[in-house]
Amino acid sequence: MLLNPKSEEAYNLFHEGILALSHAEEAGIRVDMDYVNRQCKILDRKMKDLEAEFKESRLFKHWEHVSKGKVNINSDAQLRHFLYDIKKLTPAKLTESGLGSTDEESLVALDVPELLKLIDIKKLKKTRDYLEGYAREQVDGYIHPNFNLHLVKTYRSSSSNPNLQNVPKRDDDQMKTCRGALYPRPGHQFVEIDFKSIEVSISCAYHKDSTMIRYMKNKDSDMHADMAKQIFIIDKIDKSNPTHAILRQSAKNGFVFPEFYGDYYVDCAKIICGWAKLPIGKWTTGMGIELDTSAFTISDHLIAKGINSYKKFESHIEEVEDDFWSSRFGEYADWRKRWWTVYQKYGYIDLLTGFRCSGVMDMKNCVNYPIQGTSFHCLLWSFIQTDKWLRENKMRSRLIGQVHDSMILDIHPDEREMVIAKIKDITCVELPQHWQWINVPLEVDTDIYPVDGSWAEKN
DNA sequence: TGTTCATGG
DNA sequence: TATCCATGAACA
Numbered sequence: 204m205l206l207n208p209k210s211e212e213a214y215n216l217f218h219e220g221i222l223a224l225s226h227a228e229e230a231g232i233r234v235d236m237d238y239v240n241r242q243c244k245i246l247d248r249k250m251k252d253l254e255a256e257f258k259e260s261r262l263f264k265h266w267e268h269v270s271k272g273k274v275n276i277n278s279d280a281q282l283r284h285f286l287y288d289i290k291k292l293t294p295a296k297l298t299e300s301g302l303g304s305t306d307e308e309s310l311v312a313l314d315v316p317e318l319l320k321l322i323d324i325k326k327l328k329k330t331r332d333y334l335e336g337y338a339r340e341q342v343d344g345y346i347h348p349n350f351n352l353h354l355v356k357t358y359r360s361s362s363s364n365p366n367l368q369n370v371p372k373r374d375d376d377q378m379k380t381c382r383g384a385l386y387p388r389p390g391h392q393f394v395e396i397d398f399k400s401i402e403v404s405i406s407c408a409y410h411k412d413s414t415m416i417r418y419m420k421n422k423d424s425d426m427h428a429d430m431a432k433q434i435f436i437i438d439k440i441d442k443s444n445p446t447h448a449i450l451r452q453s454a455k456n457g458f459v460f461p462e463f464y465g466d467y468y469v470d471c472a473k474i475i476c477g478w479a480k481l482p483i484g485k486w487t488t489g490m491g492i493e494l495d496t497s498a499f500t501i502s503d504h505l506i507a508k509g510i511n512s513y514k515k516f517e518s519h520i521e522e523v524e525d526d527f528w529s530s531r532f533g534e535y536a537d538w539r540k541r542w543w544t545v546y547q548k549y550g551y552i553d554l555l556t557g558f559r560c561s562g563v564m565d566m567k568n569c570v571n572y573p574i575q576g577t578s579f580h581c582l583l584w585s586f587i588q589t590d591k592w593l594r595e596n597k598m599r600s601r602l603i604g605q606v607h608d609s610m611i612l613d614i615h616p617d618e619r620e621m622v623i624a625k626i627k628d629i630t631c632v633e634l635p636q637h638w639q640w641i642n643v644p645l646e647v648d649t650d651i652y653p654v655d656g657s658w659a660e661k662n
Numbered sequence: 663t664g665t666t667c668a669t670g671g
Numbered sequence: 672t673a674t675c676c677a678t679g680a681a682c683a
Binding site: 607 | 672673674675676677678679680681682683
């Protein structure tokens, strides 16, 4: 990737940035190697047991028979051949190159119970890979993840050896096993500070859409709840109601974000149904998540509103999409068109932070790169100021890493409140003063871990 | 070396 | 015209 800063300020951001990141690399993160060794043994045992069970199954015996006894259960190519060529099952989806997919979603869709064991084995193996990485990379009980600024075409960072930016978090078992290996220095505690929806905030600096700016400025408004109301045709979203929370999540992760990144109604309808547990095929009453306390489900509700088939739901989402881009966020849509036109004319686009993206881009790249890069630059600028402040004030606390929109610190408890207050000032006050094109308030979330607690022990 | 899969934002 | 950006392992 070619770094192309077009201003002294852009150059300086990365120059100071890589120095600050190198301080975090030098500090490193403590690894409990006894724990790593114990967990690896436990994982090995679980994988061995599952593999033995899998090899007892009729499915495996058939596989073994047709492959002349040379089955490699780690080979997706062999599994694909067996499932889709030999057993003639129909793949739920295809890969990029048009072959039958063997990812978790596709295997689950085949509804073959034995394959669930295979999925579990793969998951345990993946977990083990993280632990092996820590064992391989640790020096005197500390890992020193690299943070790179020269590898990503959007001008984000990346991390490697080991990668600190993709440590499991969503799956509780994987999260506990992997993050449970990593500790702060003795007597210290982890603190993570992350920007709330930074990409949405930064998108406002580019498109200046008045409706979206209102959403970001007004704490009582909630874009995702409003979309949930429109998508599911309900009057009100009460976030404290667990069912409503799922509907809001469906709207956020199945419609709003996919639309921002360039997806369209056909795929959005599918994702939303995944969240709401509605089938893509035939619809009847009594399907999907339950609304309220009765056995009244989301399908009952939608059918009562006239959406009595999946196809009708898809058309409904098409209308929601049309309204989303032509009415609700019309100024955002206009900006995307203008931005794409500029790229087609000049062959490049310039970020508000002074970096230039060029090379082959499609429209989605053109409208997403500047937002992704600039959002990270907000984190990087804050990281640099925090690093300077901690060093100038001879603090015992230090920055140890960064995950795109969050800073990770190893903090001495006596300094905790002062450090957190300073970082809140840097991120939410100093940063918008430094870059005056930031046109909505910025907010952060703070996660405080116990003293001497691992990265798995979030409160 | 390219593809596919899994993990994160 | 159909979700953006990464790293890393394993296989063919």
